[in-house]
Amino acid sequence: MGRIDPGDTAWLLTSAALVLLMTPGLALFYGGMVRAKNVLGTIMHSFFIMALVTIQWIIFGYSLSFGTDIGGIIGSFSWFGLSGVGLDPHPDYAPTVPHQAFMIFQAMFAIITPALITGAFAERMKFKTFVLFTLLWSTLVYDPLAHWVWGVKGWMREMGALDFAGGTVVHINSGISALAAALLIGKRKGYGLEPMAPHNLPMTITGVGILWFGWFGFNAGSAIAAGKLSVSAFVATHVATAGAAFSWLFIEWLIKGKPTTLGGASGAVAGLVAITPASGYVGPISALIIGWGGGILCYLAVLMKNKFGYDDSLDVVGIHGIGGTWGAIATGLFASKAINEAGNNGLFFGNAQLLGIQIITVLVTWIYAFGITFILLKILDRLMGLRVKEEEEEDGLDLSQHNEKGYNF
Amino acid sequence: MKKIEAIIKPFKLDEVKNALSAVAVQGMTVTEVRGFGRQKGHKEVYRGAEYVVELVPKIKIEVVVPDQVVPRVVETIAKAAKTGKIGDGKIFVLPVEDAIRIRTGERGENAL
Numbered sequence: 001m002g003r004i005d006p007g008d009t010a011w012l013l014t015s016a017a018l019v020l021l022m023t024p025g026l027a028l029f030y031g032g033m034v035r036a037k038n039v040l041g042t043i044m045h046s047f048f049i050m051a052l053v054t055i056q057w058i059i060f061g062y063s064l065s066f067g068t069d070i071g072g073i074i075g076s077f078s079w080f081g082l083s084g085v086g087l088d089p090h091p092d093y094a095p096t097v098p099h100q101a102f103m104i105f106q107a108m109f110a111i112i113t114p115a116l117i118t119g120a121f122a123e124r125m126k127f128k129t130f131v132l133f134t135l136l137w138s139t140l141v142y143d144p145l146a147h148w149v150w151g152v153k154g155w156m157r158e159m160g161a162l163d164f165a166g167g168t169v170v171h172i173n174s175g176i177s178a179l180a181a182a183l184l185i186g187k188r189k190g191y192g193l194e195p196m197a198p199h200n201l202p203m204t205i206t207g208v209g210i211l212w213f214g215w216f217g218f219n220a221g222s223a224i225a226a227g228k229l230s231v232s233a234f235v236a237t238h239v240a241t242a243g244a245a246f247s248w249l250f251i252e253w254l255i256k257g258k259p260t261t262l263g264g265a266s267g268a269v270a271g272l273v274a275i276t277p278a279s280g281y282v283g284p285i286s287a288l289i290i291g292w293g294g295g296i297l298c299y300l301a302v303l304m305k306n307k308f309g310y311d312d313s314l315d316v317v318g319i320h321g322i323g324g325t326w327g328a329i330a331t332g333l334f335a336s337k338a339i340n341e342a343g344n345n346g347l348f349f350g351n352a353q354l355l356g357i358q359i360i361t362v363l364v365t366w367i368y369a370f371g372i373t374f375i376l377l378k379i380l381d382r383l384m385g386l387r388v389k390e391e392e393e394e395d396g397l398d399l400s401q402h403n404e405k406g407y408n409f
Numbered sequence: 410m411k412k413i414e415a416i417i418k419p420f421k422l423d424e425v426k427n428a429l430s431a432v433a434v435q436g437m438t439v440t441e442v443r444g445f446g447r448q449k450g451h452k453e454v455y456r457g458a459e460y461v462v463e464l465v466p467k468i469k470i471e472v473v474v475p476d477q478v479v480p481r482v483v484e485t486i487a488k489a490a491k492t493g494k495i496g497d498g499k500i501f502v503l504p505v506e507d508a509i510r511i512r513t514g515e516r517g518e519n520a521l
Contacts, residue, residue, distance in 0.1 A: 195460040197453060252457075262455055303457045315456060 002089035005096040007226040012094075012101045015221020019108035022214035023050055023115050029207030029269075030119050030314050032200040033262075037396025038123045039199065039406040045118035045130065050111055052131065053138055057107045058082055064143035066093060066106065069153035074144050092152050094224055105221060106146075113142050113170045119314030120178035121185045121386070124393050127401040129384045133376065141177060141372050145169050145365065161361040162335055162343055162354065164233065165222035167277025167327040172365045175321020177373040178312060184377045185386045187311035189393050201262060208265040212241060215272045219279035232339055233279040236287035237272065240279075243291025244271020248299045255303075263299070266319065270298035273323035278331040281343040286334035293330065298323050325362055332358035410505040410518060411479050415470045416444065416498040417490040422468050428489035429472065432481055435521065438471045448496035467498060473505055475518050 027046035031039045053061070060080055067075030079085050087098040094102035114134045121130075148156040149163050156168075163169060188196065198204060219237040223230035248267025249259040274294030275287055282290065301318035312318065332355030335346035345351040377386060387393075392400035399405065417425060422439065429437065443464035450463040474482050483500055491497055508520040 195462070197460055198455055256454055256457065258454070260454060266456060299457075306457065 002091065002095045004089060004098060005225070008224070009097045009101055011226035011230060012097050012105055012221060012224060015217035016101070016105040016108055018214045018217025019105070019112065019221065020050070020214075022211050022218065023047075023108075023112050025207045025210030025214055026112065026115055027207070028203050029211060029265075030122060030204075032202070032204030032207065033198040033314055034122050035196060035396070036199040036406060037398055039398065040404050041127075041397025041401055042118070042122050044127070044402060045122075045125075046115045048131065049115045049118075049134055052134055053111045053114060054107060056135060056138055057110050061110055061138060061143055062103050062106065064139065065110070065146040066103075066151050069147070069151060072153055072155035072158065073147070075147050075151055096225060102224065105224075109166055109170060109218075110138060110142055110146070113166075113174050114138055116170070116174035116316055116320055117178045117181060119316040120182040120312045122313040123188050123397065124185060124387050125397075126385055126388050127397075129380050129386055132384070133380055136376055136380075137177065137373065140376065141173065141369055142169070145173050145369070149361070156361050156364075159360070160344065160354070160357050162281055162331050162358070163277045163328065163361070164280035164331075164343075165219045165276045167273070167324045167331070168361055168365050171273045171276060171320040171324030172328065172362060173324075173369045175317050175319070175324055176366050176369045178316035179310070179321060180370050180373040181377060182310050182312040182317070184374065184381065188313065189390060191311050198262065205261055205265050208268055212268055212272065215241075215276075219276060223280060229280055229340060232283070235284055236279045236282055237275050239284050240275035240287040240291030240294065241268050241271040243288045244268060244274065244295035244298075247292040247295030249295075251296050251299050266302070266315070267295040267299070270294045270319050270323045273298075273320055274327040274330065276324070277327045278334060281331060281335040281340050281346075283336065283339055286330075286336070286348075290327065290330045290334065294323050294326055297326050328358045328362050329355070332356075410473055410508060410521065411476060412471060412473045412503045412505050413479065413482055413486070414501040414503065415486045415490065416442065416467050416500075417470065417486075418492065418496060418498060419466055419468045421490045421492075422470075425470060425486055425489040428485050429482070432478070432485050434472055434474065434478075434482060436472070440469045440471075442467050442469045446496070446499070465496065473508060473521055475521065 023046050027043040031043045034042045063077050063079035064075045067079045070076055085099050085103050087100055089095050090099040114137055146169050148154040149169050215237055216234055220230045220234035223233055245264050245267040249264050252263040253259045271291040271294045274290050278290055298319050301322040302315050305318055333346045333348050335343050336349045337345050344354050347355045443466050445463050445465050448465055450465055453460045486500055509516055510520040
């Protein structure tokens with residue numbers, strides 16, 4: 001059995017806590033961007049997922065994602081109820097930390113991924129349907145994808161796809177699923193006619209600050225160790241984020257005439273998303289370029305949304321879908337074995353093959369995540385309805401779904 | 410008795426309040442309102458989506474005064490609230506049928 005390293009364990013536990021904090025951070029990020037009458041409804045999505053997905057993860061989600069492989073497609077139920085997931089290290093996933101530390105770290109990823117999708121259907125989704133959707137989506141979309149990319153014998157992992165901390169599993173996955181959700185649930189009442197300005201941008205920016213902070217756990221924690229690689233991932237993460245915030249602000253200033261705080265905050269998130277898959281494989285200058293690219297591409301993607309006419313209320317597609325896709329491709333360009341021997345070299349370091357693998361991963365993820373989410377939502381719509389009633393949407397989710405008001409001045 | 414309703418620019422509230430107490434106006438009601446006349450609103454941009462906000466924040470001051478002081482009060486408000494730029498606001502004078510002081514039951518001008 002492997003020896004438990006206290007430094008690795010301490011950093012992994014800290015990282016797990018940091019990643020968990022990202023979900024309430026996301027709740028504030030999203031909450032500030034919706035109208036006041038929906039602030040609690042929006043925050044509630046994230047909070048409820050923290051509870052619901054944890055339970056699903058413990059009972060069977062972890063097993064399906066990381067358990068004994070079946071055909072490269074899914075894990076078995078061998079770790080049902082965390083049976084067999086003890087405090088000794090796991091030779092592959094976690095050689096120097098207790099197995100449960102890895103499990104609980106991964107739980108936080110399983111939590112935040114469905115929470116990201118909620119931005120697409122904000123301000124109009126029925127709470128009951130949302131609960132069932134989250135449970136089914138986690139099981140049918142998140143767990144298999146996590147298995148393909150990170151599970152032992154998962155087919156994308158076997159193929160050589162590189163995704164250090166979840167660019168595919170978390171961001172492309174949630175981004176494309178969000179597209180299916182936005183298309184099916186339809187636009188908010190009054191979209192394009194009534195103003196729907198963010199009701200509390202200071203709250204949103206606070207959320208981004210928390211996300212930036214927590215993301216160090218997300219990326220640097222994915223080294224599953226405290227040492228050279230976690231430092232490299234930490235630095236890459238920070239540099240890319242700064243680069244993306246800068247480039248989003250810069251291009252926004254150029255195109256629209258003034259830089260906005262929402263733009264700076266959104267740019268930062270775009271950078272965090274883009275660097276996620278690459279964080280353990282690239283050096284600081286590559287990270288900077290990846291960040292710059294992420295900021296600009298995601299800004300343009302968000303502008304494009306208005307041309308396509310779908311109501312992805314909080315830009316999950318533009319930032320997570322497109323940002324994650326850029327990140328996966330960028331990994332195929334900038335990955336370097338000099339940074340991480342266990343990785344690979346990308347196109348700019350003499351190896352064209354990795355890029356092809358990354359592209360396949362991206363395309364399959366798009367198709368699978370979109371397809372299953374679409375079918376799932378269609379069925380749920382037929383059985384229960386996706387959307388609240390018109391009067392409920394008018395009154396706001398806080399009152400209609402939760403009998404609460406966010407603010408009682 | 411007349412009610413004088415004045416819609417003014419928010420930053421002028423203190424000046425108008427002080428000017429009114431200098432002419433012995435005892436009390437007032439102040440509300441935050443939004444509206445527009447000839448003043449243009451402003452533009453807000455959130456992730457590329459542009460909103461033109463036509464309603465401009467203003468302050469509404471309501472005072473009820475005896476008939477004979479109405480011209481003096483109107484002039485006081487107008488002078489204090491004026492900047493000379495579009496959006497300075499308006500003053501309306503309305504008749505008041507009765508007034509009651511809740512604590513004592515006094516009516517009419519004695520209630521003011």
